Amino acid sequence: MGKKLRGADIVWESLVEEGVEVVFGYPGGAILPAYDALNNYREKIHHVLVRHEQGATHMADGYARASGKVGCAMATSGPGATNMVTGLATAMLDSSPIVCITGQVPSGAIGGDAFQEVDVTGVTIPVTKHNYLVTDVNEIASTIREAFYVARTGRPGPVLVDITKDALNAVIEDFEYPTYTISLPGYKPPAPVTNEQVVAALELINKAKKPVILAGHGVLISGAMNEVLELSRKGNIPVTTTLLGIGGVPASHPLNMGMMGMHGEACANHAIQEADLLIACGMRFDDRVTGNVSTYSPNSKKIHIEIDPTEINKNIKVDIALNTDLMVALRQINPGVTFNDRSEWLHRIRDWQEDANQRDILQMKTPTLMAAQAIRAIWEGTAGNALVVSDVGQHQMLECQYYQHESPYTLLTSGGLGTMGFSVPAAIGASFHKQDREIWVIVGDGCVQMTIMEFATAVQENANIKICIINNGYLGMVRQWQQLFYDARYAETPISSPDYVKLADAYGMPGYRVSKLEDAIPTMRKAQEHKGPVVIEFVVEQHDMVYPMVPAGADLHAMIRRPHRQFAEMEM
C-alpha cells in the first residue's frame, strides 16, 4: 500500500529515490507547492538558495562534473525558467548531466499568456538532450525517473522537466515509486564494435610511424583513463588532450604533450599536423581544436571512437569510426597493440617542446606580475592537487597551460559554450560533492562580475572555495583579439571593477589583494586556513597575451608565438 501524497511531495520523493542530496534553486509562484513540500524533506535533501537561476544551473553542472552524478536545479515558471537557458546550453555543449525542474502555470491556463507563462519546453528544445511537460500528477514520478535516466546515460546531457501547478497540487491516494526497467523505444545504447573494426583499427595503430592520441572529454565521462594510458604506454604513442580532456591523462605522463588547439601547446598542434594516424578518443573535432578543417592533419588516417553517432564525420572525415563507449572500445583494442620504438617521432616532438620552453613567459624577467605567474603560483600553493574551476578567457587558457592536472575531474570549465560567469557557481556546486580536494576558482575580472551575486550564496552556505580573481583591467581575451585582428582598436574591453577586498568584506568573507609574486603563496596559506569562501585578487599585467594562438579558421600549425626574448630588452 502506497502513501497519500501531493504532486509537490512526489517531486521530492522522486529526487530522493534518484539519489539527489542537494538541489540548487529559487522559489516563485508556479513552483510554490514544491517549496512548501520541501519542508517535509529537509532531512534528506539540502536546498541551496541561489541568487540567480543561471547560478543554479551552473551549480548543478559543477556538482555533476565533480561527482559524476546527476546535478539538480529548480526554478519557477517564466523568468525563472528562462534564466536557466544559458546554464542548460552550457551543460548541453559539455555533455554534463543535469535535471532542471521548473514550475509551469496551471494546465488550463497554458497558451493564454498567463502571468509568468513561457513555453519553456519549446524554448529549451535546442539546449536540452530532452525535455518534458508534465500536466498529470500520475506522471510526475515516472517522468522524473526517466529524466535522470536520459541525463546520465549514453552521451550525458541536460534534461528539463516542466510541471504544471495543478499537477503539483493534485493528490495521489496510493503512491509508490516506480521500479520497472526503463526502456524507451527510441533511445538505444550503442552496440559494441565488431571484431573486423577492431582488427582494422589495430592494423592502422600498429603500423603507424607518427601516431597521436587525441583524448577528449569522453575519456572522463566514460571513465577510460586507465585504458587511454594503457594504449599510450603499450603502443608508445604520444597523447594530447582537448580542454575538457585535461586530467584524463596525467600531466606528468612522459608522452602527454598537453592541450591541443587554439591555445594549445605548439608541439601538440605540430604533431597533429604531421601525424600519420590520429586516434580520436571521445572528442568531437570542435573548431577550436581543428583550426581550418581543410588543412587539418592532412596526411593522417583517422580512427574516431565516439559514443554519439551524430559526431562521426561531422567536422572531420574519418577512416574508421567506432561508435561505442570509449572504455568498451579500448578494452577491445588494447590487447592487440604492440610496442613501437618511434624514437624519431618522439624526438621531433621533444624539439618542438624545447623551442616552446625558451619562449615561456616563466623563463623571462617581467616588470609586473603576469597572469601566468599567478596561476603557476596557485599550482604550487595547492601542490597541484586542487579541484580547479576556471572561467572563460585568457585566464582559462593560461590555467590549462600552467596548472598541471594529474587526476581526472580536477578541472571544471565551460568549454563548448564558453560561458562567462560559470566558475563561481560551478565551484559552489562542486563543493557539495564530498571530497578531499581544495576547490580553487580561477576567474577573470570580467567573468566574476557576471555571476558575482553568487558570492552571497557561497557565504550563506559557507562553501569552502577560494576565488582567485585574475584582474587585468580588461576583457582580456577580447582585447587580445582586438590587438591582433583589429589594429588594437579597443572597443569596450577596458572594464572597471569594484574594490574586491572591500566587496568580500561586504559579503562577509575574507578578501586579499596580491600584486607581487612573492606575496602569492603566503596569501594562499591564509586563505587555506579559513574554512569557507575567500577572495584573492591578483593584480596582473594588463596587456599580456596568451600564446601560442591559432587565429580562428587558420591552419592549426600557423600559430602566433610569443617572441623568443619578449621582455629581455624591456626597460624596467
Next chain:
Amino acid sequence: MKQILIASVEDKPGVLNRVSSLFRRRNFNIESLAVGHSEVPGVSRMTIVTDEVEQLRRAIVRSNVEKLVNVIEVDDVTDLPCVVRETALIKVTADTTKRREVMDFAEMYRARIVDVANETLIVEITGESSKIDALIEVLTPIGISEIMRTGKIAMRRGAVAPRTNGATA
C-alpha cells in the same frame, strides 16, 4: 536526387516540433515533411525529404533524427526500391467554356475532378511529384488560383517492414 527518410516516432505532443527544430538548428533543409498515424497505436510515421546529396551529410541527417529520444527508428530509403507518392489539389479558374479542356487534362493524367463551382474546378492528383508538376504546367495557361500539395510519402516495396511494425510503443 532528394534524400528520403522514413521515421517512426512516438505519437506524443511536440514531436513534430522536435524534428523541425532539429532541422532548423542543424541547418538541414526540409524539402517536405508528411506525418500521420501508422499501423501501430501510439506510433506515427513521417516521410521527410531533404535536399542533402552527399552521402556523409545524409548519414549525419539520419543519425541526428534518430538521436531524438521520441524517434524510434529512421530508414534512409533514398537508394532503396520504394513507392513514393504525393497528392495535390489544384484549383483551376475555368468558366463553362473551359471546363472541358480541364477535364480532358485531368483524364490524361489520371486525376479526378473533386469539386465543380461556377468559376472553378478542383483537380485531385496522386502520383510521383514529376507527374504533378507536369499537370500543373499544362493547367497553368488555363489559370490556376490555388495549389495544395501534401509532400511526398514513401514506402519500401516488398516484404520489408519497419522494426516498429507489430511492436507496441
